[in-house]
Amino acid sequence: MSSLKNKCNASGSRLLSLLAGFALAGYTAAPLYAFTPFQAPLLSTAAVAPNVMVLLDNSGSMNTVIYHNGFNSKTDYPTAMYCKAGTSCTVNNKDHWTETATLSGHDDVAQGDCSAGYYKLGARNAYKVSKKTVYYPGSAGQTVCIPFPDELQINSSGTMSDEVDMPKNYLEYLVQGLLAGTFSAVDIPTGHRMGVAKSVAKQVIADNFSGVRFGLASFRPGSDASGSTGETYKQQGGIILSDLGAAQSTLDTQINSMYGTTWTPLAEAYYDVVRYYRGLASSYNSAPATPSNQVQYRCQKNFGIVVTDGAPTYDTKFYNASTDPDRDNPSVGGADNLPNWDGLNPAPPAPYSDGNSSVSLGSEGHSYYLDDIASFAYDVDIRPTASTLDNAGKSFEDSAFNKQSIRTYTVGFNADNQMLKDAAYYGRGKYYTASDRAGLSSALSQALNEISAQAGSGGAGASSSSSLTTSTRYYKTLYDPADWRGTIEAYSLSETTGRLVSRAWTTDSTITPSNNGASYETYNTATNAVVSLSYSNVSTGQQAILDADLPSGITGTQLVDWAKGSTVTGLRTRTVLLGDVINSTLERLSSTERLASSVTGDNSYNTYMSAKAAMTNSLLVNSNDGFFHVINAETGGHRYAFMPSSVFPSLHTVAATDYATGGSHKFMVDGGITVADAELGSTWSTVAVAGMGGGGKSMFAVKLFSAGNNTIGALWQITAPATSSPANAFNNLGYTYSKPLVARTSDNEWVAIFGNGYGSHLGKASLYVVNLRTGALIQEIVVDANDDGTAPNGLSSPQMVVNAQYQVQKVYAGDLRGNLWEFDFSSATGSVANSGNPLFSAEVNHPITARPLVVEHTEGGHLVLFGTGKLMEAEDKLSTELQTFYGIWDKNGVTGTVESTSLQEQTFTEAVDITANGSTQTYYKTSENEVDWDTRRGWYLPLSLDGAREGERVIYPAQTTMGRVIFVTAKVDADDPCQSTGSGKLVELDALSGKMLSYPVLDTNGDGRIDDGDTRVSGLAIDGGLPGQPVIIDAGEQKKTQGKYILDSTGEVVVVDECGEVNNGQCGGVSQSRRIMWRQLQ
Structure with a gap:
């Protein structure tokens, strides 16, 4: 089988280094655990849980009180x-x-x-x-x-x-x-270092356990408590207390048993940690024996976190170099094999961080070799043998991941010395300081956030028109993990072939430090007002946040200036300003597109459409530089940027000079965007409503245009409280992955409607309804109000049915537990329909994360079409769970939850390889079972051929055109989590029944036409990368085809030609326009 033909790569080799900004529409949190978004693109090596060995100081000084x-x-x-x-x-x-x-x-x-x-x-x-x-x-x-x-x-x-x-x-x-x-x-701290360190370590491990393989090490206790003999150097070095991947209860037990009883042999102990990673026996202990292979995968990241409260003591004896070939070099010398791996030489007077000082062996600061061992840990290949295979059966010398090393993070607890800074620097990690419980918790949490964030890949696209003309453009997003640069490129399309012809512009040259004409806004949380983005315009509390954790000599004012594009010495240097675009949708703002309608007898919207012709056509996108951006669609110029204030605590992270080189990543503003026309008070306007995705628990709205006013300005921001507060209206707002809806209620109030997202304080699923003009809460509809919260839930992106006046009648949305909910908005106040029960419940472990598609059923009511599955947390890459695509009939006048037994099964029946024009493509056939609507309430299609469980899933909303339902699937190699491109299918079925279409829909013989010469199929394989949601463009009356433009996770644009007209059940005839949302007329 081969990759799909007709892939276009107009930018040539450039895409080899740029990865596509792929809208995963996801989140990151393990089931039954607190939701903590994984701060990196999932299609990356970071999707393998990293190994983290925590070396926790158990020296006698850890018994010291925490100082005032x-x-x-x-x-x-x-x-x-x-x-x-x-x-x-x-x-x-x-x-x-x-x-x-x-x-x-x-x-x-x-x-x-x-x-x-x-x-x-x-x-x-x-x-x-x-x-x-x-x-x-x-x-x-x-x-x-x-x-x-x-x-x-x-x-x-x-x-x-x-x-x-x-x-x-x-x-x-x-x-x-x-x-x-x-x-x-009462101001005096009531804790001592060991007690605080143990408490904090247990809590931080618990908070991050679902996505990290933890291990625990300490200094060897001050006495030979084990009774073993033959230790090379007693009472020195380190000991592995818990293996990597240990159970949380095991880690807790070992932490609880620790007491401050020994010296501080930092370098010796960390050298033992490095040996453990390499599968070598301890330098200092005869037991345990040689450890088993703790590195599971060739792409797995490996880390050490050293937590200590002081300088080393008794830290000068190292393993015989002759038995450790990797250290048998000029960097190791003397009777005690003292290391000089970093190449530094001691430079008295103190303080210095290398070699031996003049104080006695048992005095703090006698020797400084931790930085040498940290440098060695990064330089050495801990799995250097080609014949050694990882858990996926691939060689550790795979050319894509041919070296496995260890990064070192250090935390000085009531200690701030150059040695710890140097160890982090040469170990390619970071250094943190802490003086109390809160500081230690923050330092460890920040280190783990850094560790969890690694590079990835993905893609998203948009078009300037649903019909192909000489002026039609296709837009795609890319990002480069080498510097976390985001890129939007605009391409002209050939009116003859529909293929990408030439690049019109790229934001790499239109949005730069020297080419940036945008206006900037943010939100002042003290005055609850939108303000121009500057340090002086935000509250004193927000200023304190901006001032925190900055490099020496850098101010909050400079940080804000940097965010707006200025070059600031001491902060990250950028050649382009747009940050990476990963999960955000790319929306086009068109001056001619009708996005609403007037109530009966009111012609004001038609009048507004005439004024709207003056609006500047634009692109809207969220990016992880911390902004919602408005970009001129014709030129690529930067028009406007809004920074939600929820970004402030993370802004210093992306501004750090080592943000890109450290391989880390942070989501900032990463959610979906909805564009709508609506009345704000009595004035028609065009508005965008968006969320932050994994970047935070906020939603915001921006006015893009109003009659006679082309000035852009934010309207409001709403945010969940930092800690649970029942009095706060948005206490149940989670990470805002939900793509909002905008509509009128039955009393003609314009509202935004969205799911509460994932990871809220309450862990319940709910639908929020807020005033579109002010953001004020109108209603929260909790679907599982009586749930005990033991299995946290959250509501995904909703879809709605509106009438001719654009008044919302119904809303449908899925949740993380696989429930499909219907909400009744026939009156001004919405409610859970179906007597408070789900309309349908999928099987266990079938979360619904993509927005459903709603179409009219031929026998009344609505057919709700959606797939299950997610690609949101590290474990998902290993999942082989069988997911399903459903069509559920919401039948008028009928209540009760639809049972799975009342659905008609459809199946994938055959994979067919067809060769055309010298290229072989894999197509899929499905069953043609009729649905008896007298006895059935819908249909379902398991995403499997012959029952094979390959972890295929649906993570994008389905689309419809000409009575067909179109969706793409996503599949990663469940046996190899290091695989980072993925694959999938484009599937097209009869929407009503789910069966294979009665006519050919794809050009299987490659003759440029779709007719009886083509094979009837239901879809085709996309092998080169995970397919994104298709952009559908009609090819025009002459060609009578449609083009589906699919940006895959490698940055390539897959173009699929298919039937664009259907007449009497056959391809060809009078064209029918497509509808993404079908309206119920009243």
């Missing part, structure tokens, strides 16, 4: 003293706190004269202290009560279960600060 944020360890605070038991606080009866003194007994812990919940010690020096402690710092009767870590418990007899370290200087800081009233006891 005002403490400076370099400041010498006044000495604090305590009174000896049974004596007055005179000079002779005072002792001061010493750095070395320890509390040896705990039987005298008591509340004393502190308030409830606070405790005091007896007359002993205290360096290791209890949970709640009182100190007597100077004069008789003066008492200071200090809270201590919640992780430590005191039993009824006053005995502590553990100890925590407190430097003398910090205790003195607390005593003096409390006496001076600088802060109060």
Whole structure:
């Protein structure tokens, strides 16, 4: 079998480096887990869950308290003293706190004269202290009560279960600060580093577990607790506590068992982690034995995260180079095989990050070799043997992925040193700092977000007309993961052949730092107003967000300027401004297209259409530079950009200088767009409504044109609260993948209607109805209000039925659980139809993520056409679940959920290879079963030939033309998640019955005509990449054909010629115009 003929690649070799911006219409979250969008295109190597080994510091210093944020360890605070038991606080009866003194007994812990919940010690020096402690710092009767870590418990007899370290200087800081009233006891952190690190690590792993293969490592404990013998260097190096891919409960158990008990051999321990990845035995432990192959796939990404609170100690002995050929080179030397993999030399005086310093072996900062091991981890090929096969049976030396390495991320917990920065730099990762629970949680979460975001591929297209003329243009989107540049290209089409002829323009040259005439807007969340995009125009809270996490010397003002196209030293340099376009639809704004209608007796819309002729034809697209863009369709010039304020927290990420080179990606504004004509108050306007997809939980609307006013301006923005807030009207709004609808209600109020999306705080599926002019909530219709939320749900993109006045009558939408819902809008207030029950429920694991198609049924009511399946999370690439395409009859006057047993089955019956013009193409035939509408409520077509389970699915809405239903399927190699192009089918069936058409519909013999000389088929294979949603263009009266333009995931445009006219059941005759949404007339 071969790829489809008639593929056009007008831009030649350029598409070898550019990937298509492919609208996956998806989300990323595993079933039964909290929804967290995967921050990368799914058609990428990142769809394989990455390996992440967390090296968690368990040195003795991790027992130290979390400091109050005002403490400076370099400041010498006044000495604090305590009174000896049974004596007055005179000079002779005072002792001061010493750095070395320890509390040896705990039987005298008591509340004393502190308030409830606070405790005091007896007359002993205290360096290791209890949970709640009182100190007597100077004069008789003066008492200071200090809270201590919640992780430590005191039993009824006053005995502590553990100890925590407190430097003398910090205790003195607390005593003096409390006496001076600088802060109060409630401001003092009640945690210690080990306790916080364990708690945060468990939570962050739980939040990311569905998409990451975690493992856990630590420093080898301070004693040989295992009792094993023969260790090369006892009490040094690292130990693997949990293998990669361990169960979450196993990871939790190991984390819970960790205590601060040893030195800080950072480089030694991380070298053991690298050896583990390579399948080599530990340098320092005789057990466990040589680890099994932990790298599953040749395309799998591998990472180490090092979390530590200090500089190394006892970190200078490394494995014999003769037994490790990859390290047997001039970079390793000396009796202890000290590494110099990064090529740096020590450069005293301190601080420095390489080699040995002059302090003793057990002192912090004696040696700095972590950066060398991190560099080695990235440089070495951890699976270098061609004969070694991955889990897909492919060689690890596959030319597409011929090297597997490890990137290193470092987190300094109450530590900020050059060694950790260098280790991240040479390990091609990132460095983070944290000083408390919130900071550590943020640092680990950011590191995992970076790890999860990798490069991918995809595509989307649009046309300037539904009929082919000399002026017809085809537009396609591309993106380049090398720099996350987005590109839109406009092509002229041949009126004779319908093929792409020449490129008219590209945004690579029309939207650049030196060529950018757009106006910019955003939303001020304090004033709830649209404002011109500038730092000074947003609220102080928004300014704080823009100022956060920026490189040294960069301001929020500069960040905003960069977003608008300015070049800022210290931020990422761009040659083109449009960001990558991946899941967004590409919509064309036409001055002649009718997108609404007037109510009876009102001619105002016809008047508006006359004025609309002055509107500038434009393209609308969301992109992951953080903007909704309006682009001149004729020239490619930049007209307007709106940045939802939900983008602000992520803007620094895409502006970072290493955003592209680090291989990471972040979704920003990535949802679908709807264009409509509507009355805003009493004024007709053309409006766009859009969502952010995986970039956030916001919807927004932009006025594109109104009578006599060609100025573009945003109308509103709505956003879910950051944390669940029942009082917030949009508390159940999830990541906004739903493509909105715009229509009148029965009382003539113009509204936007959309599904709540995925990953909401409540995890329920609902339909939102908002005022189109203001964004104010009119109604939220929850379909599963009584659900307990144990299996989170969300409503996908809806479709509607309107009457001649463009008043919405019905809405249909699917959800993640495979339910198809009908909503009744016959009155001003919408409701779930069918007595609150689904119209239909697909089988388990058959989510409905694509918008349904609704057509009129010949016997009354409506036929709802949709497919099931998703391509939204990493696990989907491995799914072989059998998905289905359905036609469900919503029969007038009949209620109750349609049962699967009442549907007529259709099947794929045969794959046929046909050779024409020297090229062989695979076509598919399907069954021709009639549907008995007296007993049946629809039909279904399993997406399989001969029952084979290949994971084929539907991720795009179906379309209709001339009584046919057209849809494309998506299939990836379920046995090889590294495969990144995919394949699919173009399928065309009789819409009413789902059977194979009675006439030839495709030019199977390649003679340029569609007639009885062609074979009757129901579709064809598209092998070169995942097919996107077709753009249908009539070829004109002379040719009597239609062209379907399909942009696949490699960037190629597949053009399929097919029957464009049907007369008396045969191809040819009077042309019938296509309808994407059929209206019910009243």
